[in-house]
Amino acid sequence: MIGERRLGNIALGLALLAALAWLFPYAWMLVTSFKTPQELVRAPASLPTSLRLDAYVEVFRALPVARYLALTTVMALSIAALQIAIALPAAYALAKLDFKARGLAFALLMSALLIPAELRFVPTFTLLSSLGLVNTLPALVLPFAVSAFGTFLLRQALLSVPDSLIEAARLDGASELQIVYRLLPPILAPALVAFFLVSFVHHWNDYFWPLVMTVDDSVRTLPLGIALLREQGAGVRWHIVMAGNVLLSVPALVLFGFTQKHLLRGLGSGVG
């Protein structure tokens, strides 16, 4: 029989091992980014002799990093804002108003959860190209205007908001739109924050959609640009690719560090 304390030690050992297995790749990325090309050729798996930032300088020279960063952020913010603006009234109608086809509307929304971007891009691409929208910001934003996950999250949160609150606002003469966009957001703040974070992180990181919807540099996003680093020039210059990778992953990790709790609440709620 293994004692409780021994078991505690085993758990501790496992936790340490896991932390190591998950932190090592980040550390290796950082270490590689400080190397010189000579060091990479001579001893690719050893530590660099000095902290050199040449690779980062090279990344900024090869790519318009600031523009990619700004564009990616604007795109992810636009998607999140549009999703919230559309999800709020829909969630309110689905959670609080009685009407005949409510079940049907809800089922339609939930079945959208079924259809990932990878299934939609062929016809969406031809549709957007017939509208002349391929390779524009709207092509990156509009197809994600509805978030079934987010609408579901808000609907669940609304179910626990008392009706009397809404009735009181109506008696005060508030219109339905004022209820949806003024009264509800502060009450739904925790759900809205979780919704925003999950959406923002997902689209900020997205590779597939920008890859198929852009043809040149004009609306290329940061993940796409960084992935291009590998295809540039003769041979793979890993110190430069890893420096780019540090620039790409640090914003996500920093955001994660500050918002872990809210993010967990969004994901813990189930329908990921």
Place this chain on the structure above:
Amino acid sequence: MRPARRAEPWLLLTPMLLMLGVFFVYPLLSALHISFFEWDLLTPPRFVGLHNYAAIWRSGELLASLGTTLLISGLVVAASLGLGLVLALAVHRPGRIAALARGAVFSAYVVSWVSVGLLFLWIFDADAGVVNRALVALGASPVKWLTSTSVAPVTIALIVIWKVTGYAMVVFLSGLSALPPELGEAAALDGAGPFGRLRHVTLPLLRPTAAFVATTSLIASFQLFDVVRLLTQGGPVRSTTVLVYAIYEQLFRDLRVGRASALVVVFFVLLAGLTWLKLKAFRAAEPT
């Protein structure tokens, strides 16, 4: 609650329904329509009936890409369940090290697939990668992580496992926190040891959570694309050509929109089946 006016609910739902129609319903119906045509995006489409479906069946690409997808998905689901649960049990306690492990494992979930893909492309590099260098230093022979048809799908699965286990762990952790502590205490009073309590109390109660984790990671690994495109481009010899990659290839490399659409339709039917399973698991996981 009664709406202020009868049309009110529909007015509030209009933006959502409009966008759903344009970007979800239309693409799917359109894929079904195009799947009966041969079309290269340049010349007018030509009606070919069920020919595209026959072609993806006869050429073996449907079964091959489905087999590859299932192999990788199987490994990912098994690890999400096994590793996810073990890690959740290990870090479900107070203390700095447990918190560090929780944060570290879950952090991979927020980092982009591009970051993860590039990172492991370098780590698993055949010649200069740190894993093979370490193997050689230890006297072992280097492994063809990404260039052998039998190893490459497993390497892809390993990378996906590194990326998604944190999510499984988090779901298991919330399942563990929801368990009533009295149950374990009562079993301990009855003389059950830690493993007995795990086997007879904790695990049976976590079964709905496990079903949810399994179906979620199954659906997610069916949609795998980014790592494959970044690390192997479907190779070597199509050994890592998963479903979504096969669709992408048909469209962007071969300009066969009809055949790509036929794959989309088949893929949709498969996903619909999987999601039905997931909804069942989700209902079972909801507290009653």
